[in-house]
Amino acid sequence: MIICNIDFGNGLLLAPMAGVSDVGFREVCSMLGADATYSEMLSARAMLYNSKKTELMTIISPHEKIKIGQIFGHESEVLAKAVKNPILAKYDILDINMGCPAPKIVKNGEGSALMKDIKLASQIISECVKNASVPVSVKFRLGFDKDISLDFGRMCEDAGASFVTLHARTSVQGYSGKADYEAIAKLKANLKIPVVGNGDVVDEISYSKMKQTGVDAVMIGRGAQGRPWIFKEVLGKEFTGNKYDIIHRHVDVLRKYYDEKWLTLYLRKHFLWYSSGTENSSKYRLELATSPSIERSLDLLKELFKK
Ligand SMILES: Cc1cc2nc3c(=O)[nH]c(=O)nc-3n(C[C@H](O)[C@H](O)[C@H](O)COP(=O)(O)O)c2cc1C
Structure with missing residues (x-):
């Protein structure tokens, strides 16, 4: 499967997970079948100050295949500068976080708070697309407190995003309830750019349900915690290693x-x-x-x- 001229193989992505998807975890997931891996979310503002902590989070493993750096922020000019920062030069794709529900992020107008300000979200995406030398994608939720995913996805497409990832829950839902696969199917059916489906893929059955939405690729987060071999298992391959x-x-x-x-x-x-x-x-x-x-x-x- 090809997304932005990059071959995504089986189309299996390891989700960005702050405090979880460290370089060692990304290495073992890659060796066990993850075609693409995301950094933990990186603060665009912290990059202005050459934060050592952020730099440490951008260490990559030679085993990672498609490397995606995820950034967050709420000021378009700061994000536009961040995408040109040399510490992000190692990434094949840059992703903008517009889905994080964490209160300390939302209160700064970042992450999923951007789903309440479509104009600003659009400006951020187009500035990043204009300034980045690699494709830019966006990861978002259904909406902040209601489903606006189709309008938001269309806006991402118009603003120049190369693909989008939908975690099909609202920000207010957090991780409760079930991911809405119908919303993912609807988004896929209505966008021209590729759509990555995300939410609740934990085994071969849930993977197959997600594939039925028609998505171009599937992202797995919590299902990989303690089970990096899930990237084999969802394809029906048994993990026989130690x-x-x-x-x-x-x-x-x-x-x-x-x-x-x-x-x-x-x-x-x-x-x-x-x-x-x-x-x-x-x-x-x-x-x-x-x-x-x-x-x-x-x-x-x-x-x-x-x-
Ligand atoms: C501990 C943890 C940290 C996360 N950190 C991020 C993050 O940095 N950026 C992001 O876009 N999503 C983040 N997420 C959301 C996941 O990428 C994913 O969208 C969500 O877990 C739903 O997928 P799943 O059901 O496969 O876990 C995080 C989720 C968890 C559980």
Whole structure:
């Protein structure tokens, strides 16, 4: 499947997930079948000040295939500058976040708040398209508190976006309720640019339901947490590798860039996700949640996945 002259292979995208889709996770998802991977959302304003934290978030793995950098902000001139920032030069596509529901983002008029100001959203997209040297896409929700996805998608197309991704819930819904696949099908049927469907794809069945909407590609977020092999499973391929080796690889990549103390705390959630659903995991989970070291967690996971 070709989107903006870029071959998306099977059309499987790992969602941008702040605090989750780190470089190690993106590497293992890519090795297991993700055709495209997104950075965590990057503040356009922070880039003006050469933020070290933002720079760290733009580290990529040589195993990532199509690399998409996601930016957020609410000032068109700041976003226009950001897309030209050399730290984004490594990305094949730049995506604008117009769907984040987090209160600290919304109160600044960013993320999903832009769905309440279509004129500003349009201005931001056209400025980014004008200034970026790579295709620009937009990720949004159904709307802020009601479904305006079709009008919003049309606006993105008119403003020059190369494709759009719809997470089919409103911002107010957060992550509750079910993603509205009918809205995704309607958007796909009415836009000329490609549409990526997102929301609640967790296995082969939900993937097939999402494909039935006619979307050009499918994005998976929470379904990949602790299960990077989902990118094989949705295509009906069994993952026959060693899960512990995958976890170890995720950790090894991160150890190149982050200090051990910070990583010990950060990785706990990933370790809990990896352990989840595995037979006998309950007796390991408490220890994983409070583990004093990565080595100890890895020993526990090795034992768990031996069974
Ligand atoms: C922990 C977490 C962090 C997220 N961070 C971002 C983000 O930085 N940018 C973004 O566009 N969406 C973000 N999302 C939304 C996901 O990209 C995706 O749209 C949403 O989880 C629905 O897809 P899913 O049902 O496959 O998880 C985040 C979601 C989660 C759970």
